Amino acid sequence: MRLTDFLPIFGWLKTYSRNDFHGDLFAGAITAILLVPQGIAYALLAGIPPELGLYASILPPVLYALFGTSRTLSVGPVSVAAVMIASAVNAPEISALQQPVQSAVILAAETGVLMLLMALLRLGGLVNFISHPVLTGFTSGASILIVFSQLPPLLGLAKLPCVGSLSCYTDTVRTANTATLITGFGAVLLLILFGKPLTGLLKKTAIKPVWITAISKCGPLLTVALGATAVDLWDLDTAYQVATVGPIPAGLPGLRVDYAIDPVHWRLLLPYAALIALIAYVESVAIAKAIAHLKGEKIQPNHELLGLGAANIASALSGGMAVAGGFSRTMVNFSAGARTQMAMLMAAAFVALALMFFSPYFAAIPKTVLAAIILVAITPLIRLQNIVHTWRYDSSDGIAEGATLLGVLVLGIEEGITLGIILTLVSYLRITSHPHIAVVGRIRGTEHFRNIKRHDVKTWRHLLLLRVDENLTFANANYVEEFITDQLQRQPDIKHVVLIFASVSYIDSTALEVLEGLNDALKNLNILLHLAEAKGPVLDKLHKTDFFSHLHPGKVFFRTQDAINELV
């Protein structure tokens, strides 16, 4: 194993040029401009002090840059992980401990340790447990939860007075803090204007595309700055009760491990950490892959676990929250011209500088502005119409997507994703337990055998030729057996059954026992079972057992045509 296999950073550092640096410096600055307000906002979304989001934006990207395989993935605080952290911190058994900061830091540490364990056990394939429909349904559901969670800070309420009835809404509006509401909706408007309207306008000018990206991505920072200035100018916080972020400790976080002592606390958080690790990993790999596709690069799933695991442990050690690859930030980083992870190293440095020199200014940021930033960022992730889209293509996938979304909304974040995973597995097993089996015959004048339902083929009265189009396992062995016995009841003259194994690469022990049972049953009825076109590895495995002595005088034919030559 070479050094660059373990530390991908050395892969690009060797050939790193001044040109690369210019691109990365610019992209890093833009990403940092996004990272500071996002870090504060996502920490508040998670229900923890804002500095935990900022701390999570410094060391984690550095560690990911060392170990991760994506060159543009922006690792840091993300909304979905934040809402999962909120769910954990607010769970009765954990909120009873009254240590939200410790809980968040331990969650990050556990998430990291679990990811490293998964990397060690080479469980990168776990990504296969979560299908796209389930992931989309989960993201939509979590985003809806986030939108509702942001209404109170946006409107200046302690919490929503109630949900559902019409009087609720009028009550909500009546009890809302007018100054907060105006600030919040002003921020929403400004953020929306900085999106498509502004970029549309700028595209008509001679400004270079990277600069258009840069300018439009300054929206959140500008909104935050305007909000803080308004608070300072008109004393919105004291005179009008507009809630602000409040003091953030100045300077960089110290490395500390004193949170990590209470084993009970760790055990309570373990199930939450496991789901955060799974979702953070799956989402990050999906984003990293999407970008890698655009650049013709390659992502190594097991290595991503290493990078993300190291990033989360680094976050915990520096007192930050759990991190993952963020979709919008990564797209910004990419379109601002990032060439390597150097861009994220730059971004981390800018965040560190901001913490060291500008943290006094953060105190005056109105919470309603942060809620506005979250709302505008999260709304596009609610993709309800996608359920219909998925359902039209594949109804069981559509049901899984809808059920996951409903599960998240009705049962909760963790329960929703668990439901989705279970549904995926059950429907998968349901589908694979009905493999495609074709009764085949010979196309006249050839040695080619095709489905009797679709082609005009020759068949023989005493001969049943069956092609099984899937591996034989516990999941489908019973179905295959029933299919054969059904066929035999319909065709009482059959004396030979030939199973064509051209598509069978694997037979598990359940299927082997079913085949043996079937063979005995057929012998009782004076019918012989044969195999044809079985592959080498399958035959090798069967030779380890006494299958062939049971099969005898049934035979194994190399080609299906050989069976015809001998049995007709």
Added chain:
Amino acid sequence: MRLTDFLPIFGWLKTYSRNDFHGDLFAGAITAILLVPQGIAYALLAGIPPELGLYASILPPVLYALFGTSRTLSVGPVSVAAVMIASAVNAPEISALQQPVQSAVILAAETGVLMLLMALLRLGGLVNFISHPVLTGFTSGASILIVFSQLPPLLGLAKLPCVGSLSCYTDTVRTANTATLITGFGAVLLLILFGKPLTGLLKKTAIKPVWITAISKCGPLLTVALGATAVDLWDLDTAYQVATVGPIPAGLPGLRVDYAIDPVHWRLLLPYAALIALIAYVESVAIAKAIAHLKGEKIQPNHELLGLGAANIASALSGGMAVAGGFSRTMVNFSAGARTQMAMLMAAAFVALALMFFSPYFAAIPKTVLAAIILVAITPLIRLQNIVHTWRYDSSDGIAEGATLLGVLVLGIEEGITLGIILTLVSYLRITSHPHIAVVGRIRGTEHFRNIKRHDVKTWRHLLLLRVDENLTFANANYVEEFITDQLQRQPDIKHVVLIFASVSYIDSTALEVLEGLNDALKNLNILLHLAEAKGPVLDKLHKTDFFSHLHPGKVFFRTQDAINELV
């Protein structure tokens, strides 16, 4: 739907003959002789009063005869269900209710209701969740637990003094009740002699095989009778402290529903009932199928759920324990000449008569004799060497079997089977996430395409022909994508990738998105993606999406040869 489809009993009643009746009457009598001691013994094994086992032997077979599809399956109390009932009744939250009889009856009712629900939802395919290795491992583990649970009654102890150290065994022998120990080991010896030694001897005489079966199956009844007589003769119970069954209420059970009131009790028992329903169903179907194979008959899994569900509800209504098809009893019924379920109706009638007229005699049966009956019946189900056998054929199946067995022993009955099911699913997903993919070329002088690794084939520098041998789903889409990108890195001259879909019958929405992503990625690299030999249903489904407009100018070829003609 015809009446016989719903009530299979009318299938055989129509043509029922006097000859059939003679066979069934004899087999019924023999099975009843086995059923009475088994009913009492399995109730004691479950930790509940003996009459619950006898009650479970009367109505349940009648209901199964009406609705079940197997003609010889003997439904009644079985050892594995009994030990699962014991595990439920002794669980802390349930034993705290101090209502073991109610718990057992509610378990039977819930098991029945769950089975009917499964029948209604046509979930007969759930049988596919439990592979043979897991079932074998579970049965071995449960049987070992049963053997250990029977040592105290066999030796006349309240419970085993301890486990593990050498002094334990000496202590156990010292504190054992000598009279009980002698009676118990006498019973074991007698039962063993009634097995192979006696049948071996009888086979050398002119006695008919059915009578040999009949005589050898009287072992348990004779042992019980001798034990009870010994207790009466020598006052073993009062003078020597040999524990006996004690008084059993005389007469038939009344139908009662008053147990079924407490919803909390039902909720607590639900997870146990779910696992009993699953195991009872899977074991019963396996036994029914094995016998049906011997006679060329057919079992309908969904209908079995109906029969077993009705039987369990009948058991609960008559105050009995949960029931299933029993392996040894079914084999006895079959080899004693049973032709239809009339045999089990006869057996049920005999058990009812026994309860009405002989129950005073049951009181004196020594518990140690019942423990001996269970031990002798259960020991052959411990198949440790089978793990090695399975492991040699397929290591992951062997691991699942061993882990399930260990799980049952170390973690408990329910945890063990759950572990087994999870392991099966994980290893299944692991295997199917690495589908067989072959790079193919054309066999010279033909239009036949085969694996380049195994055959001498012609290939083309700018053309990559890939045959995927499995359906494309979330479980394997990533692997397929990585396989293709790997191939492209090795062969930089490739301009066209042709995916041969001859074995692909299904593409789920995750795989569709991965294919679309791959197609976009390849276009970025100026490589075109094509399909060949795609089946009708697959094309129909893809036509519902905009896949083909993305694919364009990539094409769909009917045959692989068409791709060569056009692209070379």
